[in-house]
Amino acid sequence: MPLLRDSGRIVTISSVATRMASPHQMSFAMTKGAAETLSMTLTNELRVREHRLCRHTPTT
Secondary structure, eight states: OTTSOSSEEEEEEOOGGGTSOOTTOHHHHHHHHHHHHHHHHHHHHHGGGTEEEEEEOOOO
16 A cells, blocks of 8 residues: 555444344445455554554444
């Protein structure tokens, strides 16, 4: 991520759909699961560049 400035904040919003299986929600749950994985990976990669990542998962 060479074009990203040093130090900053990134906020991602997830969903409870990644924790529960619901009929007709497969695409939505897969997308949110990918967003969570991306957020966790970015947390590890950008920590040395003083970035803060916040993953918000609302509950019902």
